[in-house]
Amino acid sequence: MASFPYRCRHLLAAMLMLTPPCLVAAASSVETNQPWWKRAVIYEVYVRSFQDADGDGLGDLRGVVDRLPYLQRLGVDAIWLTPFYPSPQVDFGYDISDYRSIDPRFGSLANFDRLVAEGNRRGVRVIVDLVLNHTSDQHPWFRESASSRDNPRADWYVWSDGVPVDAPSVDAVQRRFAHEGRAPPNNWTSGFGGSAWEWVPARRQFYYHRFYRQQPDLNWRNPAVERAMTDVMRFWLDRGVAGFRLDAVTSLFEDPALRDEPAAGGLDAFGMPKLRHVLTDDLPEEHAVIRRLRAMVDRYSGSRVLIGETWVDGAASMRRWYGAPALDELQLPMDTVLGFGGPRYSPDWFRRRLREAQTGFGGGQPLFVFDNHDTERSIDKFADGVHDIAIAKGIATILYASQATALTYYGAEIGMRTRPPLRREDVRDPIGLAGWPQDKGRDGERRPMQWTAGAQAGFTTNPSPWLPVDPDRARANVASEEADPASLLGWTKALIALRRSEPGLQGGTMTLLDTVPPGVLAWQRLPGRGPRIWVAINMSAVAQDMALPAGAKPHALLTTEAAASHDGRALHLPPFAIWIGRVG
Template structure:
């Protein structure tokens, strides 16, 4: 429940909101993931150790020193299991092995051991909703209606093509006089039902046709998937990011989803996924999964891919007894509808995040969305704005999730020709939907050949042409680079108790240009961010006494001793705390 409080300061113009936090005794026992910085790695694009143009596990291991120096607490590796790579690993053919293009189980064990030596946790992506159509389970299930795995997936006879109520959309998919049983659509376009002649039935696929949905109403399926989770827990992984977790169950009566006005980028009717997503049964599964994971030592963690319209909906993913996900992703600040680069937007979104009864997990970038430096950029001040976004991510009371390349300002390199697209959704949706290749290009390590990612002449996706300037090596040598700004904020996040554990107190809530909040504690830390392209004055009432700068993107604020007469430069961030030795009365 949201707790409001109001404090009237001297100028009677600053409203303050704070949320209670655990006391010192509780904080001392907090799990490692509370307040942690997670770093998503797309293995195809992070580091190529064998020169074949595709990243691999050894390539990740080779760059762990960089992640340690950056200050990362945990890495999340997107699927590296055996896969036909239709959806680049999210179509899994074996949950208990490594795809040969990424290496071997021995390579994974070495990666895990090396990461742990460097105090970096390792999380894997677990895809529970569907498998590849090449998985032995589905091959068996699709062979007949009476094999041992016949009901491991969602099958249906369909309906007569001329039955009352059949829609024109369904009639596009006629097979032997039958059409899909309802209007459900694949996220990637077309009907979510695929015909299999051997069974004379349709199977359901929420995503690509090559990704058939598992039947989670069959308890044997749950047992098999939990066994896959235990396989990796037994090897020592520290947790999982659960892909598309809301989609595990569908309405058993197969009601049509309500139709909305217009069509999507694939040309299909817009639907509201009332009966094909976010059904309550998924929470029962999560409680059982959480209990299993908690039976292992070391505070193993479950992160959920949870795109929700409100924090009230997000709250459900923690569980009524906080017995489901420890960290459902709060995508409202970074991806929410109407997200824009303004102090008002972020103030409202962050205030909402602080309503959560549990640890928020803030996300701005991932492998499925245009990079935040482009989404929040204006074409002229993208780098300055990216520094503001970094401050929002790393100084808010929340755990934080970033994505490879974000700390150096990698940009989205969307293909300009359909012939260059690798992502299937970009091929089928072109030109309205250009796919997700742009945010998945190879990591830019150096200004040298192939950005230091690979020795191959051709990489699986081309390296972004801006790599001579945007790369780790170059930015490490530039004191004011985005990378060094990330490093500075991450270090402060670890060294300043208020930035790790302190409640958030929002100040100057009526200011449309500047976002200010204070992280509370014995040594409170205040963060001020200018979201405009003009200097903005700061009232001394925010911090009446002497202050000491901890970090700032504006060099002129490095030695500021108070807020008297201070103007926050365009797109500037200023992080400060009370000075250790307050200035004498009257001292400016």
């Protein structure tokens, strides 16, 4: 039996300036005419929590510039910046009051321009978050719209007279939110609790807000709104951004008749009836708008990209957001089901979802994501409490070695954990304040980045950062993991480097392998030329033997420290081991 020792040395390891867990061979980089985003690693930077350069306890754009060398070492192709625009910060920047400037807490336009320039110099593009669905209630557009029924922007938001509070159709929930004898026009609820309708005395009307009441929804049925937002996109494209992550993009339109949503049964964390959002989400009108925005973006050079926050279920919905078969809408709608919708670490789940992504998206490029600023971190979602780091390496392997664009979130590469507040008085997130204790909010996945084991984890010099640093920084931090080839960071770096250098992991086809032992997830990558690549992940606590094709000459490229091996006839996979290699 040929084994592959844990401390192997090779060219790619030298490139990484560390010895990866078991990096056995490297190939030269391959030129390709594919758009850059098709093989990209995109890294979400939650700006508030990434790096504080001015000592005020809040992350900023200068801090992101300071950490570009790390992102370059990691192998990131682009960063997605969460909102940095002027904002009352009710929803931490997703309530925008000026789309063409920078909130002074995060810096200035000069800081932003420097970030784009320095990022381009290091091969790290900048993608910005754009909130198309709603603005802040402090935005000048809304202030004007709310002032009267006959101003130039009176129809820029979704307004309703409501219905008489004593109308037979009005239920008890609607009556709770009545004003001046008028009740909300329907049963729609806010994602942050309560009715989705807010009364404005100056107009004696309600406005619609899918999210927090300080986030009024724009009226995309008004062409002036589309023109204004298109101009905003051009402003940032002209400053050199590589594209946009479009927030809440599936919620731009609502049922024009304002009919009640069907009940889903039960109550949400805020005590409101659960609804099926079939009249306020993923409506057909969305797609014509997205096609027009895509056409505008495509006129810019450099393969600019549109990424969508697409909380939709099923291949049919995903195909629509790609605009299949023409593929003229979003280049990269997020596959939020793969990483957020499934059970625990389960090969059956991932096999089913990976196959759907390969065959059901109408030819669109999959975008896989397991972590973001709104959800429990993947190391907590999939962990078993014993093999957590080994499982996190498996998740990273799915992300970086499958045929998909990879979207990750700061700290995932070092195994940062989700740490919700223990007391309501410590909560910062408005969802947690409204939903406590059933919903403790999103503070737990937004804590400061852990750069070192020292005070404030190297995030800030301020003893009072905007969220407390996790005590876990002594275990999980960049400084210690960069020095440890067996760490999760070491494995992630090695995976990304292999993804960049190995022809078999660039383009070609991907086929799920079904004749595998229980507990094993495996697939084959077949490039247009060169040998096929096998990726095998033992997702179980039991050693597994996986048969090799007759006459195969396996050559390991990357394995975990569990020393997965082969004897020419089978791969020998210890518990939670991973093997990536050529199978000639």
